[in-house]
Amino acid sequence: MEPNVRTSNQIPSKYARYSIPNAQTEFIEGDFGTFLTQEFITPQWAIGWLNFFIKEDTHLYPTTAEPMVALYSTIDGNIPCTLEGFGELVLQNRKYGFYYIPPEVKNDAFFASGDYDAMYISFSPAFLSQFIDHHPQFGDLYNRQQQEVQNGQVLPVYPITQHELGILNKIRYSNLHGKPQELSLQARIHDLLVAYFMVHDVADKVETVESEVERRIRDTAGYISHNYHLPLTVADLSKRTRLNLSKFEKMFKQVIGQSPKKYMEELRIKEAVRLLECTEITIADVAFKVGFADPNYFSSVFKKLHNVSPREYRQNSSGRS
Missing domain, CATH: 2.60.120.10 (Jelly Rolls)
Incomplete structure (x- = not known):
């Protein structure tokens, strides 16, 4: 003491x-x-x-x-x-x-x-x-x-919540005595346990649902990494994941760390870099091969990531070799 x-x-x-x-x-x-x-x-x-x-x-x-x-x-x-x-x-x-x-x-x-x-x-x-x-x-x-x-x-x-607080108050302010009080308190204990178990069981189910959604998101990310050269859209990917569009975009960013659009475009640009360095195909064909439908948009995304246009990147790459 x-x-x-x-x-x-x-x-x-x-x-x-x-x-x-x-x-x-x-x-x-x-x-x-x-x-x-x-x-x-x-x-x-x-x-x-x-x-x-x-x-x-x-x-x-x-x-x-x-x-x-x-x-x-x-x-x-x-x-x-x-x-x-x-x-x-x-x-x-x-x-x-x-x-x-x-x-x-x-x-x-x-x-x-x-x-x-x-x-x-x-x-x-x-x-x-x-x-x-x-x-x-x-x-x-x-x-x-x-x-x-x-x-x-x-x-x-x-x-x-107010429900649990009401149970706690019934325990605290019981005005019974002896055995009736003990029985009353035990009943309130059971009420509080039931409240806890109900919330716990719901939380377990939510966690299970979230785990399933996360699995589907990762599966879709894997699908993108193997098929980014196809004309994929974020809307199509959300349907594949069985989520509405806004939920899909939110969960994808939460699980993968970036938006589905950015994830897909970075994979496409990474492959475009390889093609620019290793082939002589046109800039437009590079764009089409990696999944861009519009060569001008491809050039815009490429420049945003590499600070030079695809043509400038190829020229610089040729100069280094």
Whole structure:
């Protein structure tokens, strides 16, 4: 514990509005500011509400005695962290996601001055095992927890919408007691898990669709590299890729790094350079052979890339030889 740090299980009246009925409380105050932890703990899960009131920039070093798999929600604030065995990450404002935190290691969380609000739900291995069959990507977290692996892990995080925020508020402001409260909280936990899984599954499908589109874009780029001498148009290529024209142009540039038109013209000009250096065919025939329908447009594109016309390039090339 740092010097001048005081710990209590009572919440000072100044922070009474943050009090959660029936929760186990730890209030810590020091030169850096204060933070408040309030927990509900059952054998299957634990809910923890975290409030930080930071007076000056500081590093805190959260640890856990047992390996923890938690759904962590940042309601207010951005918190840069270093998770042992994983590396740097940011607990982002209004986002939530799953984390594996190794036991008995010192993680690092940086707090700039300000107020922060967050909530976590940690799960026992028995609870976690209930849904890994339907969501196998969580099997890695379960295995890490079982084996007490010393490397942290993070699954994708998603925005906290009004729907998720409503669930979190129902958890926080439950006015029940005893077993009814436990059952109510468990129902809200399931609601939050369902929300996370739904977003996660949709994101997986979007990623699959994007991967398929990327594959088709690369396939089309390969087709261009073998057939640039043909009278190809960007519109025809978009149809071949099964995308509308604007989507095709956007995705092609995103995947390949340049527009389909520029990609095709650079391939054509590269072959034109070879023909100008190695043959004596006319400039017009060079243009036609590499796929340009208009020799004047060919000359314009060539000059833009090489700063000389095709005729000047040939003359310079002959002079060098």
